[in-house]
Amino acid sequence: MNPFESFELAIKNIAAGKVRAFLTMLGIIIGVMAVILIVGIGNGLSNYMVEQFQSMGTNTLNVSVFGRGSSRSVSPDAMYELVEDNPGYLSLVSPVLGINGSVKTGSETYSTSVTGVSEDYFRIRQYEVATGRGLYFVDVDKRSNVCVVGSYIASEYYPGGAAGEKIRIAGADFTIVGVLAEEADSEESGTDDAVYIPYSTASRLGSSAINTYVLTVVSEDEAAASKKIVEDELLDVFGNSNAYRVQSMTELLATMSQMLNIVIIVLAAIAGISLVVGGVGIMNIMLVSVTERTREIGIRKALGAKERYIMSQFVIEAATTSAIGGALGIAAGYGLSKVARQVLTAVTGEALAVAPSTAAVLVAFGVSAAIGILFGYLPAKKAARLNPIDALRYE
Amino acid sequence: MDAKPLIEFRSVSKYYYMGDNVVRAADRITMTVRHGEFVAIVGQSGSGKSTCMNIIGCLDVPTSGEYILDGRSVGELGKNKLAEIRNEMVGFIFQQYNLLPKANLRENVEIPLMYSGVPKGERRRRAVEVLTSLGLGDKLRNRPNQLSGGQQQRVSIARALVGNPALILADEPTGALDSKTGREVLSILRRLHSEGHTIVLITHDGSIARMAQRIVRLEDGRVVFDGPSEEAGI
Structure with a gap:
């Protein structure tokens, strides 16, 4: 049983309960979306500011x-x-x-x-x-x-x-x-x-x-x-x-960029809190899922599944759920960035490019997968520790 | 004596503590099952037959005494080692079939092979082969709940057989079936026995136990009879 098979199993389980999976992911989706949007707007502001300064001469x-x-x-x-x-x-x-x-x-x-x-x-x-x-x-x-x-x-x-x-x-x-x-x-x-x-x-x-x-x-x-x-x-x-x-x-520009970056980081971190909340949501559902699947876990253990197989199955399922949420969040973040760009351009009359950086996107995705692993760990541990005799009797 | 012993219980006891009371679910049981035997363990509920089954199937370990499975002492082994032994040595047939409802028949039968690391193609081939030999070759992609009880029990027999274990351990395999399909399942077990499989059947029903060569009767966690089924008086 290799990780790829666990991944396949995870995809199957997620596909079997799409609505629940989506609701589970929602926290992550919103968190990733918010981070990407804020970083995008921040980058846009920062670029705009630099351009304005450069037109005045930074030398x-x-x-x-x-x-x-x-x-x-x-x-x-x-x-x-x-x-x-x-x-x-x-x-x-x-x-x-x-x-x-x-x-x-x-x-x-x-x-x-x-x-x-x-x-x-x-x-x-x-x-x-x-x-x-x-x-x-x-x-x-x-x-x-x-x-x-x-x-x-x-x-x-x-x-x-x-x-x-x-x-x-x-x-x-x-x-x-x-x-x-x-x-x-x-x-x-x-x-x-x-x-x-x-x-x-x-x-x-x-x-x-x-x-x-x-x-x-x-x-x-x-x-x-x-x-x-x-x-x-x-x-x-x-x-x-x-x-x-x-x-x-030049120094003034650097100082202002730095200040703006601090503001962006603080805002992104606040948005990032919703990622943690999303992670807790995933943990909650995974705990429910472990209880619901107690009998399945018992059967698997009776048939020779070692603790680490059960463990990796649940951790990978949580990470996959979270990563899919992250991917959807990235898509939504890009979509909203486009909307934000048009709204801001219309409101301010300035061409403000709302550009999410690739780094922010990669970090958001990585963090969401990591959150899945982190918050999937506890439920997975619970599943792995189940006694097969009790689990088989569970109704 | 002919064949080598597969299961050896040497004064095996299992105690459960309920408050101040000690429940002796298994009380110094000593018995031996040899390769190729078909043994029924019978007893009323509370006689200790489930405890026996759990110990034989390596789902549980004795409180005292020694359990030797195919020459290897099991009592001291850790959880992962026990999981390995279950996977390699024991094919379980449960009263409630215990199939995974979301997986199709082929996937259900593949599970033991998945945990023993058999590659995907090989796994699939063997699962299809065993299911076909049990007359379910045309239902590989069905879910368990699309099948009758008898068919589901045949799937669980296929799952027990697919890893080619030394021991088939059947826990009330006919308990959830009507008498006709129950007889069908029992005839499959007899056929497997005639093909050389070692079978331990756990049941409360004497008429089903009579299908075995030999009967071990338990009462209050002790062996009260151990001999050929014709002499069991049931």
Whole structure:
């Protein structure tokens, strides 16, 4: 009697009571389905997040300066020098200086984000210039009153085309030299609702010190080392590590991915509890089955079945039941993932791929088979230990 | 004496403890059954014949005394060894047939061979052969409950024979049958005996016991008669 024959016998027994077998499996089916669905949605979210980050550029370092004592800021020249001194690590830099003040097109006044940046800013952020031009070094050098606007401003206030038109920012007249390509659906107060001017001009208009910079690193693999270079420089300037903060987008992404993964694992583990509940259900039915089949067990033992044959018959039957449940759960999980993908895409308007990972599927199947073995063990032991004389007399 | 002993009981006792009372189900029984014999063990209920059967069939072990089956002492063996001996040495025929209801006839007959590790094809061939020799060759795929009582008992005889055991142990084989089919079953047993099988028949019914060569009568766990059936006075 080999395991394959026990397996055949198990299939026969399961097929003989399909409804009961299905109800027994239901816990496992639901558990596996839930795990697969949650992991799938989690993967989808994680991928979506990574994509969003990548579109912003994961190779950037954000520098915020809070200042300390009399040293309140770091000059753009110092930052440019830092980049030039470390060509192996840092490539581009742009000050980021937001200014307050209303914006006026013709007679219409509105609020939008106005930011002073360098000529490299659009490359750092990977923004494309759709029409006209970006900012040039001469604009920065000459503190020119020129600006580049986001697609929302262009489409909302300049239906006839924005390039070459006039705009009034904080009481000064500017010429729009370029329009950026749409980044995020051209929504109000979104990424596309923005005006960019040379940081030198912004500095003059807002008369506040520049305390934010964005830099790009040469290689994302060297993000940590690059970050260290900037930090060391700032520590030299301020002598206190609380005076500034350098944030690497790569690190930020890693941190957020990690947090999301923890959430997914916790949710999957909660879903996994139903697998254990399913296992208890299998144990319950196997115990009933052992009682119902006491006479069969007695007959088999009288005819020469050793304890381990009876044992393996019941364990294999429980494992088979559980594994079939696992397989059905995987199928249901895939089906629901497809539904979830369409629902989420419809609700959020974003293409969110709900993709169950192969690893999750394999683990779910393995765990469900293992649960069958684990929870089938006790009933199988009970069956194997039956005294053949009593079992034969059992009605 | 002619043939070698197959079953030897040497002062075999079996006690059950019920509260403070000791029930002596078998009380120092000594007897021998030789290869090729047809022996009936008779007795009223409570005489100890079921206990005897369980010990002979290696389903149970004696409390004291020695049971030697085909030269091997059985009393000290573990459960798995006993299962092996049952499988190889004993063919059981039960009063209630004890067939598996969900398995067809061929599968039922194959069970002992399955546990002795006979390969599938060989198993199938032998099961079909034995069932055919007992006139059930056309019902191999039927379930036991599609058969009459007599036919079901023939299936259990086939199952007892298929492993070619040294001993056929029949426990009230006609108990659930009407007298006509009962006689048919008994004539099969006689035929098997004439073909050289050793048969031990357990019964409470003297008229059935008379079919055997030799009768062992039990009362209160003791042997009160052991001799040729003509001399048993029943």
